[in-house]
Amino acid sequence: MKITAEEFRIKQSGTLAEVVQMNMRSGLVDTCIFQVISGRLFITLGLFLMGLWAGRKRLFVDTPDHRQFFRQLLMWSGALAAISTGVFWWLTGGDIFAQLEGWTGVVSNTAFDVHQATLSAFYVAGITLLFWQTRAVLLHALVSVGRMGLTTYLTDTLFGVLVFLGYGMGQLGHLGMAASVGLGLVFFALQIPFSNGWLARYQYGPVEWLWRSLTYLKPQPWRKSRTDAVALNPQPLPPKARADA
Template sequence: MTSDSAAVPRPTSSAERIDAIDVLRGIALFGVMAINLVMEFRVSIFDQFLGPRLLASPIDRAIEAILAQAVELKAFALFSLLFGAGLAIQFDRLANSGRRAALLVRRLAVLLVFGVIHLCLIWNGDILTEYALAGFIVLPFLFGPRWLLTLAALVSLALYLAMQAFPPAGLFPSRAAIWQDVMDANRIYATGGFVDVLAFRLREIPLIASLHAFVFLRTIGLFLVGALAWRSGIVQNTSGLFAIALPAIGLGAGLLYRGIEPLGTILLALGYGAAILGIAHFERGKKLLGWAAPLGRMAFTNYVAQSIIFGWIFYGYGLGLFGRLGITPALAIGLIVYAAQVRFSTWWLHHYRYGPLEWLWRSLMYGERQPMVVAEAAVG
């Protein structure tokens, strides 16, 4: 019998990581950044609900159309799939530890604390809080068989689709509340100091929560699909990935064209993920997409860093560019930040085992300081 001392739980080592998953996470982070930047940092997140915007630049109109059709919500869905797969990987690799359940609960609890801090003090577009809460719901299902994961995923996604078709009355804020919030955001985010922005950010949280409520069941369902993809072995099955990718992308695009957006978004995200994972498993694919792996390994740090950087660029306590930039220049700023993060992540992981926030998260999860320096990790 294996004792706890004989199987001391440790974080996944660099050699044990699946590079293709890190590649996919790094690429998905670009999509998340682009949507957050164009639709949430540049203008109020609720501006899109007040009707079509008049964009002076044809380039802006083209970029907005591409982001809306090919990226918006799909990148977030991809992140949900990846988080679910990551949770299942952690669960399975802790199989020989009697502390498995306690460690994973602590992992999610620490993420929840990080999420609340990010939500309140840095940016209220935070996704970490929702992921932690959804993770607590999904975790018990990982103790069950694959058929239970499948059933739970189908039920969650079916309920999500039903909610989109028949929205519960009173869940979404009124148009008057949205209009008032956008007017206040245009004034406070653009010109307010840090305390002003902080107070307004906290005041917006109930409105933001209504948006999360509309996608929470989808998040749970995609977590379960991601876990199922890992458990079934499809993540490392190149031929199986391509068999999923092409039909999912084709059907998803067709549904979006017909205006069936919720289901089309899910299928497109599945197709994107399967295609990128499949390509990244080939040697040529690794050379083509390998630049994204370090970014993906440090996705937590890079995600929060983007919030800090873009907050300073767009809010009044920094450069105050909120509401003053078109889509094209805003996205150009994002590309510069993203490229810098690619370079920084590559440099950082040459010297250190984890990103700063990844290291803190793991140390708090396991209850002991994890080796950080690469040489230190090799000795440990």
């Protein structure tokens, strides 16, 4: 408890040096241990491999076959998510920290894992089909934010650090829940036009470009040519093909 109180004090009113020392002393170590014992490290690797496979298969390009695939995924993942969620709640009452023993614990943990995987698949399938079916303006606007995911994540982090931590505005523990969520939504809303404006001129977000350049050990082309714009924004299916789908 003393450690928790001290860490909260450092975050709320500590200097940048104190926060860095705290993160290096406990935060980084605890995070690495948690990544291993929780399986997150292996889950993250698996998700990277799934993304690589989906990209090479061009799974998110609108075609009749891909629509059928996502319809099936939506149906089966939704059914499994409902069943696994029901089993988990029945055994634990919805307490994700419940420590059950024996086969009851095995079943509840398995149900929770299936719930997470299938519900995620349900969301992916549903949003993909909605995007293809309606061509919603809001969903289109979010495409660029997703393509700049690392830049968006780090920018959000920087914004939160400057607002809440002690060497910024020090609002941790002072700003209420509703105000914090509202402030986060406003900042994210501002990132939408920024991301769209950036990717109208460049192929990658700034951090994505740096990461890609470090991966290939040489600077990558950054400015977007007309050919790049067409390749990165494939045209929707013609009306007849969309009707057949």
